[in-house]
Amino acid sequence: MTIDSPTTTAPTLEGASVPALDAAALCARLIRFDTTNHGEGRSAGERECAEFIAFRLEAAGYSPALLGPSAERSSVVVRVEGRDRTLPGLLVHAHLDVVPAEPEQWSRDPFSGVIEDGYIHGRGAADMKDMVAMTLATLLQWAEAGTQPQRDVVVAFVADEEDKGEHGALWLVAEHPELFEGIGAAIGESGGHAMELTAADGAPVRLYPVAVAERGTLHLRVRAEGNSGHGSRPVPENAVKTLISALDRVGNHNWPLTLTPAVRSYIEQTTRALGHDADLETESGVNAAINAMGEAGTVAGVTIRCSSTPTVLRAGYKVNVIPGVAEADIDIRCLPGTEDSTMAAIDALLGPGISREFLSHQSPTQSDADSHWFGSMRDALLRHDPAAVVVPYCMGGGTDAKAFAPLGISCFGFSPLGADPQRRTVEGVHGVDERVPVASVRSGQLVLQDFLENV
Template sequence: MTASMTPAELCAHFVRYDTSNYGEGKSAGETELAIEIARILTDAGYSPEMYAPEPSRTSVILRVPGRDRSKPGVLVHGHTDVVPAEPEQWSVPPFEGRIADGYVYGRGSVDMKDMVAMMVATALEWAADGTVPERDVVFLWVADEEDRGDWGAGWLVQEHPELFAGIGAAFGESGGHTTPLTAVDGSTVTLVPIAVAERGTLHMRLRAEGISGHGSRPAPGSAISKLIAAAQRLNEHQWPLQIGEAVRAYITETNSALGYEVDLTDDAGVAKAIDQMGEAGLVAGVTVRCSSTTTVLNAGYKVNVIPGVAEAEVDVRCVPGTFESTQAVLAELVGSEVSYTFIDPGEPTEFSQHSPWFAAMRAAVLRSQPNSVVVPYCMGGGTDAKSFAKLGIECFGFAPLTIDPEGRRTAGVHGVDERVPVASVNGGQRILSDFLRAV
């Protein structure tokens, strides 16, 4: 049955596997879906392999040999885990995998079981028509991207680097999604951003200590006071503009396609340029500078007791080229009264938009959508690319989705009623297969 499914139908099929990742090593388990993917591939004549650091956290890998094995191979990766859902807030059950009104509904339908399905569909298509790609193509369906990758990409890179031998470039989330924008003359511009960079992570755990005491007798220098002061400094710090090559290209090329001129020499000019980009400016706005946001606070156990320890966690993102300098600023902001450690720091990634890899992605998009404007961009968040980059692999975000002919758009990522247009998934798979055949 699955061999004859469309990519969108496969996406719905995979949504029905609850692979919720709760963080800190807790998960509904990716293994059941990994077994299903391996079964489908095996039935098509392939010999996929499964790897797991522990039984419930399994990843699947398949290497398809190319015609010229002397060329660097390519890695295509998609994560099988999803963020948890709150069913009471949804209009459809989040793991039903419903196809209705031209959409695939369900948790993970966009992030990223659509890509997981497109990868499987591409492998099945090749098996059916005897396709041999130009170079080795490694498909990886990987666990634990929605946390830190300790049970997925990070573990594979550390424990099984041989699986990625000979790989020159990797392609995964998040990029290749088609975005219609309105130009200054009222025409529609079909924008397709491809990720060539990601902000780095310098997440922090803060700890302040003070003297415990009775809540009715407050004393200066309590643990909570020290912690709140440090957290506030981090939250309110005005990080300066630091526009890297990818971000500059994204802003200038998008504005040019829309018919606008830009001046990126000061905050006002940057803000204007980003505003002119419409919805495409959302990601630009968070990649022109670093950010630090306190997200977790822990202190106290009883209302009339002053605690001796207070802790917090801070989400810190740094733009490419600032990994070391950002750490120095953070140390100054935290100050001497609060200690801190970094939680699984990950350096920013940045690769060339002028590379043959980017040219091949652009060409594949234009073969499908000739009037598209393909631009590089920097992700505001992070992906498994950070793990693969440690092996010297060039990493890009390319999980293509085409325009839905009736104007449907993806929605609900990490939120309620997550959904992806059926036509976008099926069209995206055609681009992905074409790209991997020709690259």
């Protein structure tokens, strides 16, 4: 399609001009596109942001494809041919959409893209227009320098990650699988961020967790049917009571401790780096190890077991009428290797009188932490931070990796952010006053470019 030239005015950094290819400046510019995803197919649309990226790529000499189920829900995909096309290719995926923001709660306009006080401010700054900007900056610098990576690199700037992916990654995989032909591995969000920790002896430790696995996303809609009637006259089958009893069992279920290889490695390697011993043979030992990890223990705490959380309820329309139908939505997350047993447990917990259907069914992912791919990420981080402690981990949530994994692609969470000299950190993801340190984005872009050129 024809791509019209969008506005390309570069933002300023605390009053000074910034280079056109600066990742921080690009991130601020991208934030100014309102790409809010409201869920259930409702969105401000990714089109203008996608067109901006496609125009910049086309002007640099690339041949980007602007694709989507509708113009408003556009994604951008471009393949950069490598020097050795017999090697398995690499996919870099980053999403353009963001979660909603409530402007009245923010200290500045969520879509202003302001750079000040050492931060890039705005919705999507850290989730994940920073990675979009770092990737775009890398491609533009390659074009300017005439750099060609060793292997094919396919970059997908996708729509709709913050909902179901049906307008983004899932749609691309279903409708254009040829775009990902020959791809051996993929990197995406949630990994490679510097985490400043303190060891048992007081020494500083910089931990860089890289995601090698994700819990599966099993979103269910459950339904109870019963006898409708007058509120003053109890009925033999009350749909609301049946549903509430089922949700109580599901929501309060004590899921068993399950240490997958990624989780075990994460706890063992992190506690070792911090100078603590880890006894992972008992539940009390696991809990003690997680507590000793400090901030790094947060993600471990939600990945040592599956979870089931009722989130939405629908029933009734009038206080004196007993409804004949009651429905609820449940967010279920299962660890790699537990999908079948998790659903069997859910069915037993729901009990009789409850039917269910999947709203979203994306299986867990698991890739090899001993692979060349992971090793290359570790090496890139160490070249830029020799003190880095790089460890594998399992994500508690989910990303577009689940869309690409069924193609046989090994998926990793690697969108690097370096340590900020003033110890600024990422703040406000999915919350208020989202921001990411400028220095972290700039150093992260250098690590990303290094990795993509040497993997």
